[in-house]
Amino acid sequence: MTQEPSVRASAGCAVPRTPIDGASDRPPPTVHIEQSADACQVTLTLENEGHTLGNVLRYMIARDPRVEHAGYSVPHPSENRVKVNVITRPGTRALDVVQSALANVALLCDELSGRYEAAASGGTSSTCP
């Protein structure tokens, strides 16, 4: 099973068209926020979300140098709910960190979409090694 670029068979595939908003008719996100008195600690409880968003959010929060701790858990496997917990260094609002992490994931998705569309249409996508 050699996967080399030569096996590409893309004759019939043009650039994928921009998706119609697949998420638009989903119910709005339900989130419960608990903050500590100094705002350095926050726990978000997200309804109708699971490991998919929990882990990627934890990852992006943990990449922020202002963060002391970031973790997530799905308290019960048959409840569709995830908790994300953040503790920041003094002087940083934990909720700010969460917000910038969310914006960063969105940015990453945009960038990757761009790369993907370029690669899918046969253009040069990147600086691939």
Add this chain to the structure above:
Amino acid sequence: MRYCREEAPSDRSVAFAGYDLSSSGRLPLMREDYGSGSRIATDYEPFDGAKERTRLWVRMLVQTADEVVMDVGGVHAPVANALRRIMLVEVPTMAVEYVTVHRNSSILHDEQLAHRLGLVPVLADARAFAERPPGSAAATARDTLRFRLRVEAPSETTSTPNGGRAQSTAVYSDQIEWVPLDAAPQPAARPRLMPGILLAKLAPGQAIDLEMDAVKGYGQEHAKWSPVATAAYRMAPRVQITRDIIGEQAQRLVRLCPMHVFDIEDGTGRAVVRRERDCTRCEECVRVVRAPVIDTADDIEEDEGEGEEEAMPPEDAADTDASFARSIRLGHDPEHFIFSVESTGQYRADVIFLEALHILKHKCVRLLQEIQRRPEEEGFG
């Protein structure tokens, strides 16, 4: 645990070799070198949009309507995994959900037939539809595609062209017809179900007459709404030869690898890594093989307490016949994923990954908006 296995026939004196599969003997290379791939938060450098941009890359390897295989580089496992999970269960499709049976004298029970119909891919773009509110009886063209299946097998008295008696009649998904709802404008391409799928076989005189509503849904609820047959990734394998392997040993190595990763360089006779991507990390090439032992029941008991020094070749020894464990490094690139996505037919395969990116982005943006909308004083702070 102790195994006994026949060596490759070309291996001269060694007829049988017992080898140790205990953790100490089996995974000497995982801990050093590239590591197991799991990382903790501090392993990632701070997010910097501009830097991130230069790191990302995508390369298509296979791109057809049914299947996409691609390299995605510069992303970390949590992102790759989120995208995989979204492709599996969060990209919407249309699937048959409500079936009204007017007549069914086939051998299949109504519910069996209905379940089967649910699994037939509906070839329509679900992104153009709205979700049908649960429990709503009224179907509209905005949220439902209605189909009808009406077949009746010729009765027994009908003679077949070749003069014999009527046999069973196969019912295929091709026979399902779209029924327009409302006075909605006719779409350019008539919606249909994936053709060529056998649904039932009717004995002479049996009939099926039913109507079905396909609605928008998500794989989370039932796999019939999943747009992919597989959506998987693996980390790109890395194989390095850290010490020259030449001559007979090189040839032995080439034979050893079941995926033919290694090759011999012309001229020098040195083993080189030729097909790195094909490595499955089976560890055949680095497995520590003990000196030949005759495995008897006694022997196993006596050997029980043997430590890992036995399993590992001496620290400074050159490779023995037994193992290349000190000459080869195995690992994988934690920022290079090989994705493989196969569509079930509703979407072109190359759209599904893009859709997953789009959905992940929207999840984040909507959550961000929701948090920003909250008044400052919320919480117990």
